[in-house]
Amino acid sequence: MIAQLLNRQFVLEQMEAIQEQLMEDVSQQRYGGAEASLEPRDYEEALAHVDRAIDQERRESTGQPSFAPDDRRRDGERPAELDDFAFLSRDPIVSILQSALEQHLEREESGAELIQAEPADDHRRGNNAPSVVTDLSLKDYEPRRDPSGRRVFDRFSITDIGWVSSKVAEGIRLFRSRRPFTDKPAPPVEINDGARIIMVGDWGSGIPRAQKVATAMGYEVRASLNRNQEVHVVHLGDVYYSGWAYEYRKRFLPYWPVKPEHAARAGSWCLNGNHDMYSGGYGYFDTLLKDPRFARQGQASFFRLFNKHWQILGLDTAWDDNGLKDPQSSWVRDVLEKNRQKAIMLTHHQLFSVFEDGSDVGIVLRDKLQPVLDENRIHTAFFGHEHRCVLYKSGTVKYARLIGHGGVPVYMTHGIEDPYPPLVSYEYRKYTTSSFGLEHWALFGFAVLDFDGPRIHVRYVDEDGDTHKKETIE
Numbered sequence: 514m515i516a517q518l519l520n521r522q523f524v525l526e527q528m529e530a531i532q533e534q535l536m537e538d539v540s541q542q543r544y545g546g547a548e549a550s551l552e553p554r555d556y557e558e559a560l561a562h563v564d565r566a567i568d569q570e571r572r573e574s575t576g577q578p579s580f581a582p583d584d585r586r587r588d589g590e591r592p593a594e595l596d597d598f599a600f601l602s603r604d605p606i607v608s609i610l611q612s613a614l615e616q617h618l619e620r621e622e623s624g625a626e627l628i629q630a631e632p633a634d635d636h637r638r639g640n641n642a643p644s645v646v647t648d649l650s651l652k653d654y655e656p657r658r659d660p661s662g663r664r665v666f667d668r669f670s671i672t673d674i675g676w677v678s679s680k681v682a683e684g685i686r687l688f689r690s691r692r693p694f695t696d697k698p699a700p701p702v703e704i705n706d707g708a709r710i711i712m713v714g715d716w717g718s719g720i721p722r723a724q725k726v727a728t729a730m731g732y733e734v735r736a737s738l739n740r741n742q743e744v745h746v747v748h749l750g751d752v753y754y755s756g757w758a759y760e761y762r763k764r765f766l767p768y769w770p771v772k773p774e775h776a777a778r779a780g781s782w783c784l785n786g787n788h789d790m791y792s793g794g795y796g797y798f799d800t801l802l803k804d805p806r807f808a809r810q811g812q813a814s815f816f817r818l819f820n821k822h823w824q825i826l827g828l829d830t831a832w833d834d835n836g837l838k839d840p841q842s843s844w845v846r847d848v849l850e851k852n853r854q855k856a857i858m859l860t861h862h863q864l865f866s867v868f869e870d871g872s873d874v875g876i877v878l879r880d881k882l883q884p885v886l887d888e889n890r891i892h893t894a895f896f897g898h899e900h901r902c903v904l905y906k907s908g909t910v911k912y913a914r915l916i917g918h919g920g921v922p923v924y925m926t927h928g929i930e931d932p933y934p935p936l937v938s939y940e941y942r943k944y945t946t947s948s949f950g951l952e953h954w955a956l957f958g959f960a961v962l963d964f965d966g967p968r969i970h971v972r973y974v975d976e977d978g979d980t981h982k983k984e985t986i987e
Contacts, residue, residue, distance in 0.1 A: 714897025715921030717752030719764030723920030748787025
């Protein structure tokens, strides 16, 4: 990821430039495109969507919610807004634009020079500051801070803006015409009663610290293979910015902890996330799930693993964003009626949240699964989407676990000694900082589940490979 494309103000300025170009494209009844055959209607639709996205972004940030920095000051200075460093929008059009811009800047024709080192970021940053967000930046467009503490970049003009506008139009066309849903689940896979499952959520950013997570997960995979323990790795969804095929090839597949030579011995699984669907889901279904390592999944976005005591149901809550595309709810009911093992539900979106505002969080999922939830048939749930590591104490399911902290930079806004909110029994609050320590960045991590007959021993591991929490699910 390129530092400038993670700055909200920079992205908004480029959106406005692309809006002007799309107006010209529409007025000239443009055909063609960067790599696709586009019709004038595609440019018209793209302009309408970009107009709405800009209006929304000007009113309120579409970046990651509920991670505003506190007012802690050092030498009279305040941490910058998260959107200045890690603007990862939940608006599909903004995400498509970020994808298009990155593709353009990495083309030789763009004339852009990218440097593999963290930007200097103003007089307060040391030369050896850790790459807490990204180590890739546009040369000669270094950030600075304005008097309010906001992190800003110099003005930038897109070369070949026509290519970028057509790429945005192509992405929006894909978003509008989603890839058909695969309505049959993957063939069920029986796992050993002593198998290991490694889970990570929201990991597909490809930034250096996400690569550290992959290294730590890879260690757990190799440890299992060395002792002939069955092992599977599950991603709970989201490859950024918007799930283009090139983003899986660039950010995900090269770092996936199951290496191609281990595909026959280690299972790979991936849920569908909202960012995976922002370019229509084609990259998710037809690039990622076609990789031989994911062959067990059969290009389906919902699946079942089972043994004598447990069954794991991976569901797609993103084809219908924050929903549950049919026939999944009836499939869950049918599976649970026929099989009495304890059920572990995996989803990208949260079943519920105490941190994110909005009555719609998990509402469709809970509504569609209400009968099995009321009967306590869902014993355990793991989910992502929200970029935290949180253990809930909830009456909805016995064990509810949020592990969406796999690869997206966010601030740690809670102190170690701060009381937990209601329903929370644990939150991982360790953080790392830049040289000056002004921003506190939450550590990434993942979960390791070791099955032991009727029990599961769980370790929560951070990006450094350190176990920070253990529990037994039974």
